[in-house]
Each structure stands twice: as C-alpha cells, then as structure tokens.
Amino acid sequence: MQRGLAHNTASRYRLAPGTARTFQLPAMPDFHPLAPPAFRPTCELCREAGGALVFQSAQWRVIRAEEAAFPAFYRVVWRAHVAEWSDLSLAEQATMMGVVGTVERVLREALAPTKINLASLGNVVPHLHWHVIARFDWDSHFPAPVWAAPAREVVPAPVTRLRTSLPELDARVARAVAALGPAA
Numbered sequence: 001m002q003r004g005l006a007h008n009t010a011s012r013y014r015l016a017p018g019t020a021r022t023f024q025l026p027a028m029p030d031f032h033p034l035a036p037p038a039f040r041p042t043c044e045l046c047r048e049a050g051g052a053l054v055f056q057s058a059q060w061r062v063i064r065a066e067e068a069a070f071p072a073f074y075r076v077v078w079r080a081h082v083a084e085w086s087d088l089s090l091a092e093q094a095t096m097m098g099v100v101g102t103v104e105r106v107l108r109e110a111l112a113p114t115k116i117n118l119a120s121l122g123n124v125v126p127h128l129h130w131h132v133i134a135r136f137d138w139d140s141h142f143p144a145p146v147w148a149a150p151a152r153e154v155v156p157a158p159v160t161r162l163r164t165s166l167p168e169l170d171a172r173v174a175r176a177v178a179a180l181g182p183a184a
C-alpha cells in the first residue's frame with residue numbers, strides 16, 4: 001500500500017446496475033481548501049481531500065482512503081492545518097472523537113469486522129487525522145497493523161468480501177456523521 005496520501009481523489013461513485021435505488025447519498029459539496037492561516041500550501045491534506053470525500057463539515061471531513069487491501073479504511077481529517085492532537089482545544093477534541101466514534105460504530109454495524117483499528121500517526125503527512133480501519137482476520141496484514149509487511153495474499157479482492165458495498169457504506173457513514181454537524 002502507499003505510505004502517503006497520494007490517492008485517487010476522484011470522489012464520485014460508480015454504481016453497479018440496479019443498486020442506485022437501495023440507498024441515498026447525501027448531497028455533498030466538492031472539496032475546497034480553507035483560506036490561510038488554516039491552509040498550508042505545502043500540505044497534501046490542506047490542498048486535497050486525501051481520498052473519496054464522504055462528508056465535510058465546517059471543522060472536519062470524513063474520507064475513504066481508497067486502499068484496495070483495506071476497503072473499509074476511513075479517515076477523519078481536521079480541516080484547519082494543525083499537526084498535533086493537543087493543538088485542538090478540549091471541545092475540538094471531543095468533536096473530533098465524536099466523529100471517529102460514529103464512523104467506528106457504522107463500520108461495526110455494517111461489516112461486523114474482526115476488529116476496528118484507530119490510529120493517529122501523521123509522520124508522513126503531519127496534518128491531524130485519525131484512521132478508522134475495519135480489520136478482518138482474513139486481511140493481508142492481520143493481526144499486524146496495516147502499515148506492517150503483508151502476511152498473506154488475499155484472493156478474491158477484499159472489497160468483494162465485505163457484506164456491504166462501498167457506496168452503501170459511504171452513504172451510511174455520511175448519514176451518521178451528518179447528524180453531528182451540518183455539511184459545509
């Protein structure tokens with residue numbers, strides 16, 4: 001997997017025939033960068049969504065990382081450029097953790113994963129974000145972290161093993177986090 005955030009940032013979904021009526025995607029604005037000083041021109045997560053944009057509020061956004069080995073891999077990104085968790089106020093930390101917990105809950109309900117992994121590293125892209133990753137005992141790295149060396153090859157593709165399609169999963173995540181704050 002890629003270690004940076006150089007993902008395909010196209011956030012539009014391509015639906016399989018016949019699936020379009022099974023769920024409703026909330027209307028989402030396109031990603032737009034913040035103005036300075038919240039914006040750092042050298043920072044990838046300031047310039048780009050960093051994955052498939054699922055929902056964006058005034059303070060945070062939820063993206064899906066688009067990692068083939070880990071299809072249910074979401075990130076909660078603080079929109080203003082800060083590097084460290086303690087750069088946020090306690091109230092902001094509570095807001096962000098509320099989003100992280102909500103994404104986790106949806107992944108548990110929709111996918112029944114073996115485990116949820118939460119992580120905030122930022123060594124490669126030092127812009128505050130939390131990883132929320134549904135892990136399965138069959139995935140390529142389990143029980144090691146997703147950043148470790150793979151332990152096995154997974155065939156057929158991981159995405160085909162999920163009990164919920166990615167567009168439907170995105171829609172469920174978007175609906176759940178939308179209840180925490182309005183779209184921006």
Ligand SMILES: [Zn+2]
Pocket residue numbers: 040043044045046047080081082126127
């Ligand atoms: Zn940034």
